[in-house]
Amino acid sequence: MLVGAWTCLDRFYDGVMVQMKPWVEIAEELRREIGRGVYGPGERLPSGTDLMSRFGVARQTVQNAMDQLRAEGLVSSVAGRGWFVAERKPIVRLARNRLSKAERTEGRGTFLSDAAAGKWQPAVTVEVRREQAREDVRSYLGLAADQDHEVVVRDRVMRADGEVVQLAVSYLPAEIAGGTRLEEADTGPGGAYARLEELGFELTHFTEVVSARSPRPREAELLRLPLGFPVLQVIRVAFAGDRAVEVNYMTMGGERYQLVYQIDAG
Amino acid sequence: MLVGAWTCLDRFYDGVMVQMKPWVEIAEELRREIGRGVYGPGERLPSGTDLMSRFGVARQTVQNAMDQLRAEGLVSSVAGRGWFVAERKPIVRLARNRLSKAERTEGRGTFLSDAAAGKWQPAVTVEVRREQAREDVRSYLGLAADQDHEVVVRDRVMRADGEVVQLAVSYLPAEIAGGTRLEEADTGPGGAYARLEELGFELTHFTEVVSARSPRPREAELLRLPLGFPVLQVIRVAFAGDRAVEVNYMTMGGERYQLVYQIDAG
DNA sequence: GAGTGGTCTAGACCACCCA
DNA sequence: GGGTGGTCTAGACCACTCC
Incomplete structure (x- = not known):
């Protein structure tokens, strides 16, 4: 995480300044972008290497963020291909x-x-x-x-x-x-x-x-x-x-x- | 993970030899021990350092195993104190x-x-x-x-x-x-x-x-x-x-x- | 063969707890 | 102050996919 980015990304929560965990921030940002339609259903998200340099974090940190989004059902992954915005699954x-x-x-x-x-x-x-x-x-x-x-x-x-x-x-x-x-x-x-x-x-x-x-x-x-x-x-x-x-x-x-x-x- | 331990810990699954992930093995082993009563409800489990040397793995690998057990509701944790066998929660x-x-x-x-x-x-x-x-x-x-x-x-x-x-x-x-x-x-x-x-x-x-x-x-x-x-x-x-x-x-x-x-x- | 997701390691730092 | 859980980094390796 870029040092400068930290202060920007921190949050007021119940009136108290809280330092968010880096992977939570990254997940939130990507969730917003998916919601805004920057990446459509089925589309590929930026690769791990891209996200590492974009957010200035280590590989594992990006991975944690993606694990969260996948657990939420927003993202699916194929090893060797990439991360993808989940298609609306048949319920x-x-x-x-x-x-x-x-x-x-x-x-x-x-x-x-x-x-x-x-x-x-x-x-x-x-x-x-x-x-x-x-x-x-x-x-x-x-x-x-x-x-x-x-x-x-x-x-x-x-x-x-x-x-x-x-x-x-x-x-x-x-x-x-x-x-x-x-x-x-x-x-x-x-x-x-x-x-x-x-x-x-x-x-x-x-x-x-x-x-x-x-x-x-x-x-x-x-x-x-x-x-x-x-x-x-x-x-x-x-x-x-x-x-x-x-x-x-x-x-x-x-x-x-x-x-x-x-x-x-x- | 001890190199020797690997072969011992692998499993036959549907007739095929499968290499289990180290953290899955560790979780399984601890789950068995909890089930057998080696650690009773509310008791403290071995510390991270103990488990690292016992299984010959890195800190993060032990952590992954404990994350799984906690997600299963078997273990709870208090930062600074340790991991504990979960008390039977009131349902x-x-x-x-x-x-x-x-x-x-x-x-x-x-x-x-x-x-x-x-x-x-x-x-x-x-x-x-x-x-x-x-x-x-x-x-x-x-x-x-x-x-x-x-x-x-x-x-x-x-x-x-x-x-x-x-x-x-x-x-x-x-x-x-x-x-x-x-x-x-x-x-x-x-x-x-x-x-x-x-x-x-x-x-x-x-x-x-x-x-x-x-x-x-x-x-x-x-x-x-x-x-x-x-x-x-x-x-x-x-x-x-x-x-x-x-x-x-x-x-x-x-x-x-x-x-x-x-x-x-x- | 280059790029990808996934995992493990080793080392570091923090916040917290307890003696 | 020493031990604890929790997290992040940096680097490595693997299996996989696509060209």
Whole structure:
């Protein structure tokens, strides 16, 4: 950072003069320029070398600024080519009123009905195993804490047009799902929920718990998330009356997805 | 990184030998040790200098590893003291079935009823202004795109026990809110929704759009979020019949909050 | 082969904390 | 004052892309 530039770039904040970090300043400046249309969508930004000399900083400092802009979704990068103003990404809207019986009996799982709503090619790889229920799983399923409980685990990687878009791990009490079609990779038409109803568990309602977090490195790699991109986590519990029959941990790229819920005033 | 350690630490992944980045390895190792209980909650981790010599890497590499663990919420840091295994943070569960008429007529806004459910002291600072509606605001409010629309903007910073926990900016058509109590800082008992109903807009339902993203630097500062912590964004639209009467952009720290939705099977 | 983004190193400085 | 986390610099190397 040029010494002269420092004083210019500092800010009054709540009446106090604050020295901004250099990379924050650089990110702000570039954000402004992108907003002003100096660089249009898809266009290449100045190279690292250019920005180093323009702002008078080291390579790593420029990198930090770009990491921030990328985390904000404003910029994407291709190693060996450059930084680019992000194209408006197609946003996938998942309406949460699609857990209807109609869909289930129509022969679709929830992911597949999302795919039908959009126009992308769905693909799912499934791995089924058994485990002792973790503490949080026990708690969501309402299983007693004082004894061990076996659960059927369905670990799924979901792809849209070949690209991994969602990870989902669901847990069903072995007492319910053991030895049934729910323990096979392909649960058949209508998906797991249809099978549960055939087993006599008529689904009455669902609870979804939504939070945001940073991805574990493995998740970031699978979901091809650039560094710093958050994920949305949805934990859905399916109830048959008072009984919780399934808990499903879903993870998806945060900014590409929007979950839409409708709430009645009553 | 010790040269010898490299080969040991590499991984088979989908049958292919992959060289892991050093900082990812270090983060994984420390994550394992925390999980195994080598360092208990609240305990201090080895210092930067210790970790540098233990793993044979530079200071910045250790820093990157700790940044990741902190983004995951496993570790917190105090400059001048050290890195600490994060205490189990109290998680705030926001049930989304609290938009009931009962709450409104009982004299509480939504934030205040959340506070009553928990046991924290709420405080809100409000700034009211007028603006031309942005494109996205127009779209949410269902206002025609071909002409200008003025909106009343209520910009709020919400604190729980003095700590900033949520930012909320809501937009109401000036046509509805202009000159009413909705344009004052204090909207009075029951909050904005109660005033809207008094104005003859009986609220029928709400739509919430949930997504996760990286905070802008200003948000990170206000919410005291460490670098890399994602935020949850909820955009709520209030409807009176077919007419959208308010859109509210809410931002909150991602991992501390869980939004709970209930969905009926129908 | 030249240029690019990405990462690691080594060394420096700062603000902060604690004895 | 010595240790700590956090940041910036300068220089190096790698894998990649494009010519």
